[in-house]
Amino acid sequence: MNDSAALYAVAGVILFGMGIYALVAYPHLLRKILGMNVMGIGVFAVFVALAYRGPDQPPDPVPHALVITGIVVAVCATGLGLTLATRLKALTGVAQLTPDQED
Amino acid sequence: MTWENSLPLLIVLTSLVPGVVIFFLKESTVGVRTTLNMFGAVAKLVLIAVMINGLLNETTYETRLPFLPGIDFVLRADTLSILFCILSAVLWLVTTIYAIGYLEHSPNRSRFFGFFSLCVSSTMGIALAGNLMTFLIFYELLTICTYPLVVHKGDEKALRGGRTYLIYTLVGGGALLLAVIWMYAIAGPIEFRDGGAIDAIVEGARGPLTVIYFLFIAAFGVKSAIVPLHGWLPRAMVAPAPVSALLHAVAVVKAGAFGIVRVTYDLFGIDVANDLGVLTPLMIATSLTIIVGSVLAIFQDDIKKRLAYSTVSQVSYIALGVALFGPLGSIGGIMHLVHQGVMKITLFFGAGSFDETLGVTKISQMDGIGRRMPLTMAAFTVGALGMIGVPPTAGFITKWFLGTGAIEANSHWVIGVLILSSLLNAGYFLPILYRAWFKPQKGDWPSEHDFGGRFETFWMLLLPPVVTGVFSILLGLFANLPVGLLYWVRLIVLREYEL
Amino acid sequence: MPQDLAFWLPVVIAVPLMAAVLAFLLPRAAFPISLGAALITSGLVCWAALAAVNAGPATHTVGGWSAPLGIDLVLDGLSGLLLVLTAIIGLAITVYAHGYFQPGDDLVKQHQYNFFWPLWMFLWASLNALFLSADVFNLYVTLELLGFSAVALTALAGKPTVLKAAMRYLMVSLSGSLFYLMGVVFLYAQFGTLDIRLLSAASAETPTLLASAALITTGLIMKSALFPLHFWLPPAHANAAAPVSALLSALVVKGSLYIVLRLWLEVFYPLADTVAPQVLSVLGVGAVLWGSLQAMQQPRLKLLIAYSTVAQLGYMFLLMPILLKNRDDSTALAATMSFVFAHAVAKAAAFLSAGSILHALKDDRLTALSGLMKKMPVTTAAFAMAGISLIALPPSAGFLAKYQMLQSALTNGYWGLVFVVIGGGLLAAVYIMRVLGPAFKKVEPYGAESTSKAVHVPLVMSIPTLALALLAIVISFMGVYLLELLAVGTPWVLKGGL
Structure with a gap:
């Protein structure tokens, strides 16, 4: 792993952390879902950076295959999250995780 | 499976299977339920008789199933287990008759008899358990199955009594679990054996073994109501009379006492226990229980409560006999396992009949009851005299052997305890007898119930106390018959002391 | 005959998966389809477990490509026990749910009934796949599939409380999976393989292994609701429909627990x-x-x-x-x-x-x-x-x-x-x-x-x-x-x- 790949990897880790922050800190569900996506992108960035094997060699194909799979999974997750969020907004009027009333 | 190694399991199943089936019966199917119960009880007695015969011919009866690697589920018949089996089986039969009469027309009878049979099965399992694991399983099963019986009436008081009962027994169960696991951890997969499973104390094991022994005593002390662990027993008296009679005079408290006997003789071995120096503390604790229980009994006006404190006191005779290091004391203790059961169940039957027939639940209401219910009161009187230890009742035999055992063990102060307790017993039983026989009736009975017929009460309530009352005398008169109780207990003690 | 046993491993996953698709396409026949699939799967799993006891563990190489390139399915004691457990509970819940969701003429209930079957069959397929996977990335995929079907099943009850619970569950589950995936990346960086047996052979105490273990374990204990990361569990499990609650509590949390055990035993053991x-x-x-x-x-x-x-x-x-x-x-x-x-x-x-x-x-x-x-x-x-x-x-x-x-x-x-x-x-x-x-x-x-x-x-x-x-x-x-x-x-x- 050379410097630029390392840079990618570090950037990925930072993205991962920013995603966690967004997930925890923002009450709006859309932001939380976006936060999760940022986390995912962070992981993928690290993975892709790993595949780099120097200028003379082709990159390792395995991480690429895995990242594509990961992206598909992330799309599904986003879809599920958005569906839940819109349904919740329709029922309660807010897209936030308000504390439960005793019902 | 051969006959020899399925017989112990069958003895447990003869009450377990009817019990489970009864749960699914409708309330109204009295006939089927009674037949099932009676069939189970009689079948059990027949099987036990077969087993006694086999044991006298040195046959081994053992059911062994794999439980966990290294630990089996073992039911095994030996002289000691047979004693507890026969006691529980006979008294189960008698109590079933009594319970059918007592609970006539009351709700939830299927549930009651179902759990009742499960309790008896657990008692059989405790008696026949061949190792600690099997013992533990049935011991806790007994706790679970008695709870619904204690709370049977379903009112606030019953639920409170049940809660107290569970708290005591579950904490005791936790102590037992710890003791069992610790024992397995230091001694390996040992099983009960005549004379003890531990041959000698390994260096460094003395401390743990002593702690384990006291854990066992604390665990069993809850069920056998050793002071200060006796608090649940008087409160559990909210249960219907047959439950108090069989379970709180025989099955539950005896399970604890039997546990002490089993663990001392067949796990540690009496010599190892003596070597550990744990017998003297046990002797002190039981002596204290005998005195404190009797003193507390004097202050109770409720008949069942007085009997309950009397149980607290009397059950400790068994453990006292164990603690007296020597064959004579052991004979006294083990015989009392049977004697106390037969005598105390008579008393509880009587108390239940007074309540059911006349609504009498307090001693202050008993004036002149001897004239109204002479046969029941006569049985009650025999039981009471037995508790005091008047010859020729069974209770006298116990105290005789315990007394000579105390001399043999050089623990002369125990004789003082025995005398004091007899005086106290007289102190709380004789006033009852005096009121019942010699005082005139005061006004109407609280709520008299006319059963019709020729007898003083419903025959199913009358027969059981009379039968057990007669037993209490016969056990005293004919203690020394060939193949009688004393013969059998002597056989047990000879094996335990490896004489 | 281990050869034969290996052949049946993907079938254990495929049967509920096909049932999920069919139940989705044919909602009227959803229950018979699911019950049939449940019976076949349970029967197969029990037979496979017995066969494994007699003949030892079995390995199926998917598509004929073996590790490190391909993905293996492995049946051993640890996975076999959990497969059997899933089969027993799965069968009972399948029968129970038919009574519980019985729609009558209630449209909302009809909707729940229709969606329960495909989601449940899907969840069963993912559980079986999870227990059989011998590849850390494949475990990630099955873990996500499991999480999605579990979240959707939770949301089935439809009330706002349960939707919130499902949403929380989704976020915990998803971020847990991403932690896990990050850990997998670290493992691949260090050892260049994703196959558990190869990782096991190569494993050594290094800082990367430690980082990977920390990430993976954190992610998984979030999903397994280990204290103090349990906050999402009670509302989700308590508000879901009862058969779903049973599934979540009995089986779903065990999926991530299984991975914790498997990986610590086989890969992270140098960190003991x-x-x-x-x-x-x-x-x-x-x-x-x-x-x-x-x-x-x-x-x-x-x-x-x-x-x-x-x-x-x-x-x-x-x-x-x-x-x-x-x-x-x-x-x-x-x-x-x-x-x-x-x-x-x-x-x-x-x-x-x-x-x-x-x-x-x-x-x-x-x-x-x-x-x-x-x-x-x-x-x-x-x-x-x-x-x-x-x-x-x-x-x-x-x-x-x-x-x-x-x-x-x-x-x-x-x-x-x-x-x-x-x-x-x-x-x-x-x-x-x-x-x-x-x-x-x-x-x-x-x-x-x-x-x-x-x-x-x-x-x-x-x-x-x-x-x-x-x-x-x-x-x-x-x-x-x-x-x-x-x-x-x-x-x-x-x-x-x-």
Whole structure:
């Protein structure tokens, strides 16, 4: 792993952390879902950076295959999250995780 | 499976299977339920008789199933287990008759008899358990199955009594679990054996073994109501009379006492226990229980409560006999396992009949009851005299052997305890007898119930106390018959002391 | 014949997967399809487990490409035990759900009924795939599939409370998976492979391995709701429909737990001497205490059972230090797996009983449960048996497991754990008796008529509930067989010479 790949990897880790922050800190569900996506992108960035094997060699194909799979999974997750969020907004009027009333 | 190694399991199943089936019966199917119960009880007695015969011919009866690697589920018949089996089986039969009469027309009878049979099965399992694991399983099963019986009436008081009962027994169960696991951890997969499973104390094991022994005593002390662990027993008296009679005079408290006997003789071995120096503390604790229980009994006006404190006191005779290091004391203790059961169940039957027939639940209401219910009161009187230890009742035999055992063990102060307790017993039983026989009736009975017929009460309530009352005398008169109780207990003690 | 056995491994995944698709396309025939798939899958799994006991573990190389390039499916004792567990509980829940979601002419219920079957079959397929995967990335995919179907099933109940719970569940599940995936990336960076057996052979104590272990474990204990990351579990498990609650508590949390065990045993074992196993054990202690204390205060039955799950999950991490340090002594693994089995069966029975109670009384507040023994004797009996197992009184599956735990803790000198396990049982007794104590209360003949007579629960619900509850008792006499299955293909010989 050379410097630029390392840079990618570090950037990925930072993205991962920013995603966690967004997930925890923002009450709006859309932001939380976006936060999760940022986390995912962070992981993928690290993975892709790993595949780099120097200028003379082709990159390792395995991480690429895995990242594509990961992206598909992330799309599904986003879809599920958005569906839940819109349904919740329709029922309660807010897209936030308000504390439960005793019902 | 051969006959020899399925017989112990069958003895447990003869009450377990009817019990489970009864749960699914409708309330109204009295006939089927009674037949099932009676069939189970009689079948059990027949099987036990077969087993006694086999044991006298040195046959081994053992059911062994794999439980966990290294630990089996073992039911095994030996002289000691047979004693507890026969006691529980006979008294189960008698109590079933009594319970059918007592609970006539009351709700939830299927549930009651179902759990009742499960309790008896657990008692059989405790008696026949061949190792600690099997013992533990049935011991806790007994706790679970008695709870619904204690709370049977379903009112606030019953639920409170049940809660107290569970708290005591579950904490005791936790102590037992710890003791069992610790024992397995230091001694390996040992099983009960005549004379003890531990041959000698390994260096460094003395401390743990002593702690384990006291854990066992604390665990069993809850069920056998050793002071200060006796608090649940008087409160559990909210249960219907047959439950108090069989379970709180025989099955539950005896399970604890039997546990002490089993663990001392067949796990540690009496010599190892003596070597550990744990017998003297046990002797002190039981002596204290005998005195404190009797003193507390004097202050109770409720008949069942007085009997309950009397149980607290009397059950400790068994453990006292164990603690007296020597064959004579052991004979006294083990015989009392049977004697106390037969005598105390008579008393509880009587108390239940007074309540059911006349609504009498307090001693202050008993004036002149001897004239109204002479046969029941006569049985009650025999039981009471037995508790005091008047010859020729069974209770006298116990105290005789315990007394000579105390001399043999050089623990002369125990004789003082025995005398004091007899005086106290007289102190709380004789006033009852005096009121019942010699005082005139005061006004109407609280709520008299006319059963019709020729007898003083419903025959199913009358027969059981009379039968057990007669037993209490016969056990005293004919203690020394060939193949009688004393013969059998002597056989047990000879094996335990490896004489 | 291991060759044949290996051939059937993908079938165990494919059958429920196909059933999911068919049930989605043909909603009218969804139940017969699912029941058929459930029967076939359960039959196959039990046969496969028996075959594995006799012939040893089996490996299927998907598409003929073996590791490191391809993906392997491996059946050994650890996965076999969980497959069997899933099959038993899955079958019972399939039958029960048919009664529970019975739509009648209610459109909302019809909707729930229609969607339950494909989602449930999908969840079953993902669980089977998860247990059989021998590849850390494949585990990630199955973990996500499991999470998605579980979240969707939770949301099925449709109320705002449950949607919020599902949303929280989704976020925890998803971020947990991403933590896990990040850990997988680190593993690949260090060892260049994703196959567990190859990782196992190459594993060595390095900073990367430590980082990977930290990421993966954090992610997975979030998904397994180990204290203090359990906050999402009680609302999700308590508000979902009862069959779903049973699935979530009994099976879904076990998926991530399985990966924790598998990876620590096979890949992260060089880290056994770090503080990590101790930390997990301490968190387990926290879970036992906190979960039990919370369960004692819940006003509703399903919340109580959900907090009981929090407590019981703690036990599954208690023995981690023993499990990892003494690899030649497998009693800790046997105890933990027995506990997983016991908890799943008992908890499923408890949630199904709670579902029947809710179905019949329309109320699961504890105050409404007086005299339950009279009203619903079979359901109460089932709950009582499940409760006995949760308290771990003998004879029950819970006792069998806790006995082994205590034995393992005591022989290894972990006295603290001994007291936690015994004390935890007493705490469980307290919260279980909050339900069973009033159940014996005499119901007055006057007052609300709904309380005075027995309430009808359809047989299709009461039979599976009772069957699971009975199993929770009967398993206590099947310990040797469970351990025999667990021993298949494990490198650690079970003590006692199985």
